[in-house]
Amino acid sequence: MEAILFDRRVELVTEWELEQRRRQRRFRAIVGGVAVTLLVVGGAGGALMLFGDPGRAAERESAVRAQQRMDAFATAWEKGRWAAAGKLTDSPTSAASLxxxxxxxxxxxxxxxxxxxxxxxxxxxxxxxxFPFTVRLKVPRVGPFTYGSRARVVETSAGREVVHFESSTVHPELEAGQTLAVAKMSTRGSVLDRNGDVLSTPSLVGRVDENGVGVSGLQKRYDEQLGGSGQAYAIAITDRQTGHAVKPLQRTGTTRHGEDVRTTIDPGVQRAAAKALEGVATPAAIVATQPSSGDILAVANRPGGYNRALVGEYPPGSTFKVVTAAALLRTGLRPSDPLDCPRFEWVNGYRFTNQDEFVLPQGSTFRDAFAHSCNTAFVQARDRIDDAALARTAAAFGIGGTWDTGVGTYDGSVPTNSDVNDKAASMIGQGRILASPLVMASVAATVKNGKFVQPRLVPEAVRHPYRAPESLDPGVVDDLRSMMRSVVTEGAGKALRGLPGRPHAKTGTAEYGDETPPRTHAWMIGYQETSDIAWAVLLEGGGSGGSDAGPIAAAFLRNLSGSGPS
Incomplete structure (x- = not known):
């Protein structure tokens, strides 16, 4: 730069030359309480000397002081005297700090x-x-960096010239709370939602280690695709608090950027699910899918880390009665047919009971038993089907298949019954039957859609989607829809009553472990009649489906209002 001068060359002009510049903008100075107008023209050193008018001479002096102040500020900045530079501004502390x-x-x-x-x-x-000014730097790992900016010198009420300081004085693109820094530019691709925005669901996206290698979740599964190569650095606008690079200004280095992975996650549905789990004290999960396409719209886990929503293996309890009901409907049993619901049902020396040992009155129907989740009624109906019926019907819902979803999932297991007790337990989703929340959301989606459509999370990675070996009769589907609506209007799904979308549901309370009384998982699955969405809620060790999972499902549906699948 030029040497900083406080005795810069003063340019002399004739009155004729002055007249040629009359149309230029004017600089006002206050001299002795009277406002006078003086033309200021920057020369090699800056200020114009005028003769003859005392007011103009005073303004000349003000212009010279402005130039001197700017030069002094630039000198202090350049030489690293931050405090001194700050004192030449109207924001000494902020200027020195930045x-x-x-x-x-x-x-x-x-x-x-x-x-x-x-x-x-x-x-x-x-x-x-x-005053315009040019900054030239040589920055390690980036190289030469040159940019222009501007600084405004103002006269205070006390008649003192100061540099008016803003973040944009340092660099024209800086805003309050930002700084410049050297940032290592990531060459790794991003995991995106269905709208193309970066997805921030840790239990699903996974983690990258200090070497930039994916070690869990989608980051691990798609490490080769996401991972780039080479190194790049940039001078970047950076948030001063978080250190996050907001915008690179100049970068260097040779890199190959990794490819992004796009998922089917809907940000609105994901937010609704995550919000519904806020404050839940026990481990829980919500999965939402789009029945028509199989797209997985939301995967929420609390706490994060373990993706129980997709890979958890749990007894589904009474939510499996949707499958059992389909098997019974296939035999010709109708929703209006009578089906007793006693307090107990003994099978080969083993006693099956209802939750809280409730009973339904004489004359109750299959629909009533389903709506109120009567275990004893379903156990009594076991002889209506053969030992392989539940496995065959479950296959029509896609359970136990090999799903190609683009992410690791547990796809459920419904073995052929081995004995009478195993069969009785299977009728109510216990025994050896296992499912993930995704599987049970897919069960609800199959009823909504009328046929099984395999869920998917990363469509471009799906090569061989699983196809169910058999389908459900349309009449069976219609009856299941009617019965699932009854759960909300008449039965254990009362937590969803009055909510928009005409929700259909099935509650579930699944026993597990060896304790007496046994511990339970709380479930609720369902779908919205008026929109293309199905869902499952799981609360580990959470009590009962209706009273514990139900309110979480209700919160999810309320959150969902106005933010359905895009």
Missing amino acids: LASVHRNLAPTAFTIEVGRPSASERDDSTSVT
Whole structure:
């Protein structure tokens, strides 16, 4: 840069030359309480000397002081005297802090500031003048970095010239709370939602280690696709609090950027699910799917880390009665047919009971038993089907298949019954039957859609979607829809009553472990009649489906209002 001069060359002009510049903008100065107008023209050193008018001479002195102030500010900044530079501004602390931050972050090996002269368009009509300046740095790992900015010198009420300081003084694109820093640019691709925005669901996306290698979740599964190569650095606008690079300004290095992985997650549905789990004390999960396409719209886990929503293996309890009901409907049993619901049902020396040992009155129907989730009624109906019926019907729902979803999932297991007790337990989703929340959301989606459509999370990765070996009769599907609606309007799904979308549901309370009384998982699955969405809620060790999972499902559906699948 030029040497910083406080005795810059003064340009002399004739009155004729002055007349030629009358149309330029004017700089006002207050002299002795009277406002006078003086033309200011920057020369090699900056100020114009005028003779003959005392007011103009005073303004000349003000212009010279403005130039001196700008030069002094630039000199202090260039030489690393942050406090001194700050004192020459109207924000001493902020200026010193930001100047020091930028220098510390960039650690330039060379640094110059060249102050330009203000042109006519850069002079204000009030007591201020704007100076352009050019900053040249040599930054390790990035190289030469040059940019232009502007600083406005203003006259205070006390008649003192100061540099008006803003973040944009340091760099024109800086905003409050930002600084400049050298950032290592990631060459790794991103995991995206269905809208193309970066997905931030840790238990699903997974983790990358300090070497940039995916070690869990989608980051691990798609590490080769996501991982780039090479190194790149950039001078970037950076958030001062988080250190997050907001915008790269200049980068260097040779890299191959990894490819993004796009998922089917809907951000609105994902937010609704995550919010519904806020404050839930026990481990829980919500999965939502789009029945028509199989797209997985939301995967929420609390706490994060373990993706129980997709890979958890749990007894589904009474939510499996949707499958059992389909098997019974296939035999010709109708929803209106009578089906007793006693307090107990003994099978080969083993006693099956209802939750809280409830009973239904004489004359109750199959629909009533389903709506109120009567275990004893379903156990009594076991002889209506053969030992392989539940496995065959489950296959029509896709359970136990090999799903190609683009992510690791547990796809359920419904073995052929081995004995009478195993069969009785299977009728109510116990025994050896296991499912993930995704599987049970798919069960509800199959009823909604009328046929099984395999769920998927990363469509471009799906090569061989699983196809169910058999389908459900339309009449069976219609009856299941009617019965699932009865769960909400008449039975254990009362937590969903009055909610928009005409929800259909099935509750479930699944026993597990060896304790007496046994511990239970709480379930609720369902779908919305008026929109293309199905869902499952699981609460580990959470009590009962209706009273514990039900309110979480209700919260999810309320959150979902207005933010359905896009």
